Amino acid sequence: MLIEKDMKLADVLHHDHNLIPVISRFGIKLGFGENTIEEICAAQQLDSDFLLTILNTFHDPLFFADRHLKSFPVGLLISYLKETHKNYLNERLPYIALLINRLTETSSDHKTAYQLLMNFFVEYKKELTKHIEREEKVVYPYVLQLEVAIASGTTSDALLQQVNTYSITDYEEEHENVEEKLFDLKNIILKYLPPTTDQNLCFTILHELFILEKDLNEHARIEDTILVPKVEEMERIINKRA
Amino acid sequence: MAKTIKIVLIEQAFLLAAGIESLVSELHGVFVEQVYHGSEHSLTDKVLGHKPDMIIINPHAIENQLLSVIKTFQQEPDIKLVGLLSTKAPDNIKSRFAYYLNRDEGKFDLLEGLKKIIGNDLEKPAKKTRILSNREIELLKQVCLGHTNQEIADKLFLSVHTVMTHRKNITKKLGIKTVSGLTVYALMNNLVDIREVENRG
Structure with missing residues (x-):
C-alpha cells in the first residue's frame, strides 16, 4: 500500500x-x-x-x-536517525535487558545458563552502542559538514582531505558483526535455552528481539538507500569543485 | 544437491513477474534472483552470469529471438529451462521447453508444478544435524578458550584449512556465528568450564 x-x-x-x-x-x-x-x-x-x-x-x-531525495535537507534525515538511536539505547535495549534479568531472577534452576544469556546480551548491547556512537560522532558530523560546504560554496582543506580518505561507501559494510550477534541471541533462546518455568517471559523476550531486528534492518535500509546515495552525490559535487 | 534454487525470470510484464516472484517465495529455499524484460542487450550472457539453477521464460518477452535464446540456454545441461505458457500456447512452443508452467492454473496447482520441476534438487534439512561430532566438540572447546585458527591447528595436528572447515560446520549445525555465541552454547552444555573461559587471554 x-x-x-x-x-x-x-x-x-x-x-x-x-x-x-x-x-x-x-x-x-x-x-x-x-x-x-x-x-x-x-x-x-x-x-x-x-x-x-x-x-x-x-x-x-x-x-x-x-x-x-532532493526535497529535504540531509539534516532532517540525520535528526530522524538520531531519534531512532535514542529509542534503541534508552528504551528498547534497556527493556530487553530488564526482561532477561527477570528471567535470571525468577527461575530457581539453571541460573548460570540465564546469567550467561544476560552476559551475552550485555556484550551485544555494548557493541551496538559502540557502533551507534561511531555513527553519531564520526559519520553524521561529516555528512553535516558536507551539506554546509555545499550550501556555502566553500570547502575547507580539512574537509576535502576527509572526502578523499573516508568515503561514505565504507560505512555500509560496518553493520555486519552486530547483526550476527543478534542472530545468535535468537537462536540460543529458541534452540538451546534450558526449560524455564516462565515460558511466557521467554516468548516476550524473543518477540522483542524479532521486533528489534526488523527495526534495525529497516534503519540500516534507510541509511543505505537514502543517506548513502545522498552523501555520495555531495561527495561528487565537492570533488568536482576541488 | 544445491542448498537453494536460484531462478532467473525473463518476463516483460511487471504484473506477471510480481506474480511469479510471489509464488516462488512460498517455497522455502527457492528464490527469484533477477527479472529481465527480455529486450536487454546480450540477454543470454546476463542471465547465465547469475549461474541460475532455473530459467523461467515467457516466450512473449523475447518474441522472434526465442529459438536462438533457447538454444544458448540448452547448452547448459544443469539449468532447467521452464516456459511460462498459457493453456492456449501452441504445441510447437510447448515442445521447445523441457518443462513448463501453465500460467492459467490456480496457486496450488502452480506450486505443485513448480515443486515437480525442482524435484530432488533442493537439499532437505538433514536430520540430527544438531549433534556435533567428537572432533567438532574438541574444536569448539578450543574456540571458546580464545585460541586462533593457527593455534588450534597446531594443538590438534590439523591444517588451518581443516580447522576452518570444522568451524563452518559447527556454525551451520548450531546456527550460531559469533565466538561469544558459541561460548554461551558450550558453557550451557558444560562443554567448557566457566573458569577456563574467564582465564582466556
Missing part, C-alpha cells in the same frame, strides 16, 4: 503496526483521532513529505526513496 498525505494516520497504523515506532520518533503522540497525516504534520510543524518518505520506505522495501 502506498501511504499518502490525505490518509488518516490511524488507518495507516491499522494497516502496518510496524510503523508505530516511526511515528513515535517524530514525536507524534497517540490520540490523533480522525486526523490525516497532513493535518497532524501541520499541527506539529513536521515536514509531511519527509515523514511520508520514511513511512513508505519502512513499509515497503520496493519503495523508491531516492526519487524523493
Whole structure:
C-alpha cells in the first residue's frame, strides 16, 4: 500500500503496526483521532513529505526513496536517525535487558545458563552502542559538514582531505558483526535455552528481539538507500569543485 | 544437491513477474534472483552470469529471438529451462521447453508444478544435524578458550584449512556465528568450564 498525505494516520497504523515506532520518533503522540497525516504534520510543524518518505520506505522495501531525495535537507534525515538511536539505547535495549534479568531472577534452576544469556546480551548491547556512537560522532558530523560546504560554496582543506580518505561507501559494510550477534541471541533462546518455568517471559523476550531486528534492518535500509546515495552525490559535487 | 534454487525470470510484464516472484517465495529455499524484460542487450550472457539453477521464460518477452535464446540456454545441461505458457500456447512452443508452467492454473496447482520441476534438487534439512561430532566438540572447546585458527591447528595436528572447515560446520549445525555465541552454547552444555573461559587471554 502506498501511504499518502490525505490518509488518516490511524488507518495507516491499522494497516502496518510496524510503523508505530516511526511515528513515535517524530514525536507524534497517540490520540490523533480522525486526523490525516497532513493535518497532524501541520499541527506539529513536521515536514509531511519527509515523514511520508520514511513511512513508505519502512513499509515497503520496493519503495523508491531516492526519487524523493532532493526535497529535504540531509539534516532532517540525520535528526530522524538520531531519534531512532535514542529509542534503541534508552528504551528498547534497556527493556530487553530488564526482561532477561527477570528471567535470571525468577527461575530457581539453571541460573548460570540465564546469567550467561544476560552476559551475552550485555556484550551485544555494548557493541551496538559502540557502533551507534561511531555513527553519531564520526559519520553524521561529516555528512553535516558536507551539506554546509555545499550550501556555502566553500570547502575547507580539512574537509576535502576527509572526502578523499573516508568515503561514505565504507560505512555500509560496518553493520555486519552486530547483526550476527543478534542472530545468535535468537537462536540460543529458541534452540538451546534450558526449560524455564516462565515460558511466557521467554516468548516476550524473543518477540522483542524479532521486533528489534526488523527495526534495525529497516534503519540500516534507510541509511543505505537514502543517506548513502545522498552523501555520495555531495561527495561528487565537492570533488568536482576541488 | 544445491542448498537453494536460484531462478532467473525473463518476463516483460511487471504484473506477471510480481506474480511469479510471489509464488516462488512460498517455497522455502527457492528464490527469484533477477527479472529481465527480455529486450536487454546480450540477454543470454546476463542471465547465465547469475549461474541460475532455473530459467523461467515467457516466450512473449523475447518474441522472434526465442529459438536462438533457447538454444544458448540448452547448452547448459544443469539449468532447467521452464516456459511460462498459457493453456492456449501452441504445441510447437510447448515442445521447445523441457518443462513448463501453465500460467492459467490456480496457486496450488502452480506450486505443485513448480515443486515437480525442482524435484530432488533442493537439499532437505538433514536430520540430527544438531549433534556435533567428537572432533567438532574438541574444536569448539578450543574456540571458546580464545585460541586462533593457527593455534588450534597446531594443538590438534590439523591444517588451518581443516580447522576452518570444522568451524563452518559447527556454525551451520548450531546456527550460531559469533565466538561469544558459541561460548554461551558450550558453557550451557558444560562443554567448557566457566573458569577456563574467564582465564582466556
